[in-house]
Amino acid sequence: MTSNGALDARERDAMLSRLAAERFDVLVIGGGITGAGAALDAASRGLRVALVEARDLASGTSSRSSKLIHGGLRYLEQFDFKLVYEALRERDLLVSKLAPHLVKPVSFMYPLYKKVVERPYVGAGLVLYDAMEGTRRPVPHHRHLSARGALKRAPALSPDRLAGAMLYYDAQVDDARHTLTVARTAAAHRAVIGTRLSAVGLLRSPSGEGERVTGARVRDEETGRLLDVSAEAVVVCAGVWTDLVHELAGVRAGYRVRMSKGVHIVVPRAAVDASTGMILRTEKSVLFFIPWGEHWIVGTTDTDFAGDRAEPVATEDDIEYILAAANRVLARPLTRADVVAVYAGLRPLVDPALGNGSKPTTKLSREHVVDAPVPGLTSIAGGKFTTYRLMARDVVDAAVADFGRDLGREVPGSVTDQVPLLGADGLAAVQPAAGRLAEDYGVSRAAVEHLLGRYGTLAVEVLDLIRDDSALARPLASGHPYLRAEVAYAVTCEDALHLEDVLMRRTRLFIESADSGASVAAEVAVIMGRLLGWSRRRRAAETRRYLDLIEAECPVAAIGPAGSGAAGSGPVSDGALAVAT
């Protein structure tokens, strides 16, 4: 393991050997933001840590969110003050210290239509929202706008009934890249991170009066091989799969996870003329217009879900609902022809009523719950992307609580509030050097700025690949900022094993390009194949695998000209987990 936390897909065998040979303090099941956060939390306390992820890092909910790092203005209305307070503190810590290269401030306009009633109400909420922040404010205060001021910032709004607006600030992130960076930072602290490794059973040993969970049996989804990973404590961070992992242990935890589906559509930036994000109140919740490079992400929905967790798919109704909600305020309505992509994700909500289905999912708390149903096994569910660091702290605290008594080792407290993610350290000194870097490496300044915004100071590692092979400086897909070097880097440092890892999560071409990245799939296979030793036949098979995946998950005909379903594929489906102890 190197100090830059490189996850080199070419060294998978060495990673598997370590998993099988070493005894770990903590084994994390699940490589979404919660699991990656738990791995970093535990590793930075000096513990020996392993993480197994059944598919790819962030392939579950953590690549399908609204991509906001926010306090959640609407939770104030639900009197969830603790959640909002904690989330705002986390937002500010991420923007200012832990991940300034990844988490960036973004403004939102809240149009007002009932001036007399709404302005004092929303204004009071925003005063509270701003007041809950710490004293160091990395994002500006909210502001009041007149109707004219609102239209100046968002000419796309219909002037009908518009009485004014409020402008406030939150932050946004590429959720998949953030998750990967947290996992890499854990690797830099010597955690072993393994993907395409499904926990299919839990190991148990006699202990004291009863039994203790002492690791997991893991299936390598690339080869079908089984291996046992031993650990003093197993931590389950499996999102909407949590109940299934509990079943592996034959335990009933003190909570169940209720799945709520959220759908977003992606439309070109030019389809909505506005220089700020927007948030609208809808009948059931809120609708965001989130600026995303050359696009807007518009969503979301919130409906109970009971299908296949690995492939939540957007329905006709979901798309129609979002378009109708957006068009209530737009002067030029969005149509199906504007929709570049669609994606769906599942919120892992904790149902205190043990899943009796009584409460609508919009009303369920976004707070998290930790449980230790049997010795050696701890699990966490619920929460938000924004609060992952606190979730990680809480679940690791619970997992190591008996280490002092049982193992004679006291474990120090969490230090992740002082651990900037890889790429953050030294950023202030590298950003002004963008022009010089562009000259030194013979690429455009825009390319360097693009890399700095995604890799922070690690951008230099991507540029070094270009120095060795100038063909990698070429754009991957025309009209998109990604470089070929990013594909190579995804293999050598970001554990990309298949095309979907690169096209869906290391880059976001799946949701940003009208063909979901199909036209560059063969080229990606060539770059990856050169590094991973793929034959011509294997390259063709990998390309076909990606094309099949987007076809299967992309109800194009149903959704529109370039729609796509949820990202994600692979072995984990509801039936994939066999009970084995």
Ligand SMILES: Cc1cc2nc3c(=O)[nH]c(=O)nc-3n(C[C@H](O)[C@H](O)[C@H](O)COP(=O)(O)OP(=O)(O)OC[C@H]3O[C@@H](n4cnc5c(N)ncnc54)[C@H](O)[C@@H]3O)c2cc1C
């Ligand atoms: C539509 C939508 C919008 C959202 N927007 C926001 C937002 O803007 N801001 C915010 O803060 N939060 C948001 N959230 C919430 C946030 O995205 C989730 O809380 C968070 O991503 C959950 O992360 P997780 O790691 O718990 O779950 P996941 O990301 O789903 O990770 C669980 C992982 O466990 C793996 N796994 C499952 N079973 C096994 C096994 N047996 N062995 C090994 N691995 C296994 C899965 O493959 C998966 O990768 C949103 C959620 C949705 C659905």
